[in-house]
Amino acid sequence: MSERTELLPGSFCWPELATPDSAKAKAFYAGLFGWEAADVPTAGGAYTLLKLRGKDVAALRTLSGPELAQNVPSHFMTYVSTASVDASAARAAELGGKVCHGPFDVEGVGRMAVVADPEGVVFALWEARGHIGAQLVGEDHTLCWTELVTKDPDGAKAFYGGLFGWTWKPSETSEVEYHETYRGDQAIGGLLPMKGDWWGDVPPHWMPYFLVPDCAAAARRAGELGGGAAVPPTEIPHVGTFAVLRDPLGAHFSVIAMAARPEGA
Secondary structure (H helix, E strand, O other): OOEOOOOOOOOEEEEEEEEOOHHHHHHHHHHHHOOEEEEEEEOOEEEEEEEEOOEEEEEEEEOOHHHHHOOOOOEEEEEEEOOOHHHHHHHHHHOOOEEEEEEEEEOOOEEEEEEEOOOOOEEEEEEEOOOOOOOEOOOOOOEEEEEEEEOOHHHHHHHHHHHHOOEEEEOOOOOOOOEEEEEOOEEEEEEEEOOOHHHOOOOOEEEEEEEOOOHHHHHHHHHHOOOEEEEEEEEEOOOEEEEEEEOOOOOEEEEEEEOOOOOOO
């Protein structure tokens, strides 16, 4: 079990699903990950905390009328913790990003802003004031990795390095170009350059990864629940097996089953 009670700035802290059909999404993720839903009334409507063993692991909200009118797709929003949302939002703008919403208070739990990087990839800044975000990470059916998929890796490194102090190291195991994202000496995520024609019209984006015990079984279960696999189970040598899944409303996310470590390792 990996329980968190506090977060250092620059940590991935919260995966939040925006969906047009909360009831359908709740049923899907309950069936896939065993997440239990707890609705929290807010001024903008119900906000749903998704829990595992009573601990918060993610959340979902219903897409608003204006978002639906603008054809905003169902998606996961990546949240990154910061000591000061106001200072980080200002710094993001200085680095060529855009502050889309906020900063604003979320009564009783924190302060946040929604920001886009220079490539247009949207994420949220979170300053905890009572709620740190995910209380369980790095175990089955919880967030374990967050990956930036980008057409401009050098620009992304300049922006996020300037904003959060992150650094990168080339992966020693990936068969494609891949960079591991570090906060201090801890690997917390990855950066995947979008190279090759096969990406088509897929835009740059943040991708959450959830740990599972069996990747193929998770992909099958997603299909049984009305979703599917955008990328089928694929082995990463010396790491494990991953798949990119989609829920019935079209939100994409990844699952990964880690390879067994050699005995004595």
